[in-house]
């Protein structure tokens with residue numbers, strides 16, 4: 001059912017939520033191979049028909065999974081020829097006139113063509129003299145590669161001092177962007193990188209030799225202002241990744257974030273007041289801005305389920321667990337406490353899950369994200385600390401166990417978009433499931449839907465098998481079909 005009438009959707013909650021919750025018990029644990037669990041009312045005594053159905057299911061699933069993994073390259077090619085897609089491009093990387101080692105770096109990462117943001121932003125960023133840029137592009141469309149190429153293009157490797165600064169909002173994202181710089185610059189070994197992140201303590205008075213510094217705001221400011229490891233005057237390029245959240249949390253109050261150099265601001269979202277502020281702090285910027293209706297990705301299908309409490313949401317989650325673990329999933333909670341509780345409950349049910357939240361030691365956080373990236377855990381339970389930027393290709397499902405709200409309890413539309421954007425990366429298909437547990441959260445969901453003029457579809461958790469199949473179809477059916 002498309003929830004096109006919100007009053008109707010709330011009524012529906014009252015009429016069906018408690019009813020549907022009764023059917024949330026799992027009769028069978030999902031099989032290792034991803035077969036759907038039995039829905040309520042189904043017998044555990046298998047008939048020949050059940051056996052045949054299981055076999056057919058397994059063989060179909062295997063095919064779907066294989067095709068989704070193998071066909072993504074073709075899907076990207078299809079999208080890169082579609083003028084309505086954010087991956088559309090008419091140019092090749094050669095035409096963007098990158099230095100030879102950078103071109104080699106790009107191709108070694110398996111990139112064939114630029115995405116729309118890369119094709120549009122790179123000529124502006126590589127121009128001499130460089131021009132300031134404020135750029136918005138949907139999640140997972142290659143913003144990181146765009147500004148990494150800009151930084152690598154502007155450094156002079158003969159000068160042994162920091163020339164480019166890149167600030168990321170979280171420790172994990174700084175590490176991830178650093179990896180992209182290392183990969184893309186691997187044929188340009190004269191250019192070196194250093195991480196200005198918690199835990200990387202340098203002796204006082206040290207003079208940095210590295211040309212690129214990537215880090216988080218606090219440590220970066222300390223390195224510039226307190227320890228003077230970096231001379232702001234010598235900085236040629238200053239990148240603010242996830243610029244809107246950095247401005248919202250730092251920029252309005254702290255003017256020291258303003259470095260009057262060539263400034264590049266990137267994000268998938270720019271709330272109006274932040275956009276205006278960004279234009280005030282960046283002199284004469286080039287601007288790449290999306291219309292509101294362009295902000296969401298068609299490749300991510302969005303659903304919601306109705307529950308009555310945290311415990312019922314947990315039961316609903318258990319019911320769809322088999323489907324979400326076919327590939328990988330991220331589950332977002334509002335607080336560290338809920339994330340810890342949920343990870344504990346899932347573990348008690350015998351599920352192997354990872355937990356990442358802000359209070360953990362940085363080494364622990366790095367280890368958790370590495371293991372998840374390697375697929376050692378299929379489910380990551382987390383908070384907004386992982387809402388932005390984290391790029392794990394195999395994430396096919398995002399679950400909002402709690403809907404994102406700001407400190408006043410209003411919908412946090414930007415965080416919603418970033419959270420669901422952890423799936424559907426660069427042309428992949430993805431699925432977002434929102435768990436609604438009260439009239440208030442239904443209202444939040446309605447307002448998020450209104451904000452993006454997007455349909456978030458209702459699914460009956462009762463129909464476990466149907467849900468599993470619809471999830472699987474959504475994730476794995478090829479874009480061309």
Ligand SMILES: Nc1ncnc2c1ncn2[C@@H]1O[C@H](COP(=O)(O)OP(=O)(O)OP(=O)(O)O)[C@@H](O)[C@H]1O
Pocket residue numbers: 110111112113114115118137138139140141142143144145146267268388389390391393421425426
């Ligand atoms: N031109 C390209 N061809 C193929 N893959 C690409 C290309 N550019 C980027 N990618 C891949 O697409 C994925 C998403 O890219 P990236 O993380 O840069 O997106 P983003 O726009 O920064 O996302 P977010 O808004 O979430 O921060 C990455 O895995 C990246 O390696």
